[in-house]
Amino acid sequence: MPKSRIRKKAEFTTPSASKQATSIKLTNRSWVAPIMLAFFLIGLAWIVVFYVTEGDLPIKSFGNWNIVVGFGFIAAGFGVSTQWK
Template identity: 45%
Template sequence: MAAAGKNLSKRQSGEVANKRAELAAARKDAPNPVWFKPVMFGFMLLGLLWIVLYYVTSTTLQLPVPAFGNSNILVGFALVIIGFLMTPWWK
């Protein structure tokens, strides 16, 4: 009796593994959500604008965040990098 139950659970776990593999394949082929591309390019452009705004105003106002000082450049590059890290998942 115990052996039959054991085989049944193995069969069920195999079926579950197959279903998971099918779902993973379907997700892999699925297109990106509508918001993905605008967010990706938005991060890239926001980072670029952040850096340009800092360079243009660095002698007077030091915008976008005066308290950051030269770290504004790092914030801008971080935003750009986030956008570029999203590109491998763009379909």
């Protein structure tokens, strides 16, 4: 039975310091978590208030669309969460 060939790995070379410094972007994303949680809590509170007040609050003229508004805030929270690193 023939022997398999031994595979040689390419030698690792470190990238130059100048190339590495330009490729790293320093961004401060500390605003993401508070905004995300705020959207989640506002959406949850909107829906809870709607059910507890039997449709009188937060906006009576919206009717059952208040649920959609609450879920819209929650969806916005998920949208903001995509910016978290």
